[in-house]
Amino acid sequence: MKEFPRRFVLENVDIFSDLLYERNISYLRRDIYEHVLKNDKEDSFNLQKFNDERIKDMDITKQMANTVIEELIKRGWECALAYGCTCLYIFSHGNKPITCGEEMS
16 A cells, blocks of 8 residues: 555545445455456355454354455356355356355355
C-alpha cells in the first residue's frame, strides 16, 4: 500500500466495520478466483481456513460466502456448500465434483 485510503479518516470511524467487511469480501473474491484458476475443480475452497486466518467469525464468513455464491452463479458457475458450510465447491453446469459428499447444502 503506497498510501492510506482516502476513507481512512477520523470522520469515518463509525463505518470502519463496514470498510473492513468490504475489504475482507474483496479478499474472499480474490482468494476464490485464484483457487479456481490454480486447482482441479474437485478441490473445494476452504472457507474454514479463510475464516480462521482472516475473519475469525464463521457467521460473517458464511454471509460473505452467500454474497459471493450469488455473484458466481450470475457468472454461470454452480456452487455448493458442504461439510457444515466450511467448504465451497465451484463447478461448471452438470460437472458437480464427486468429492462434494453427502453433506451438501
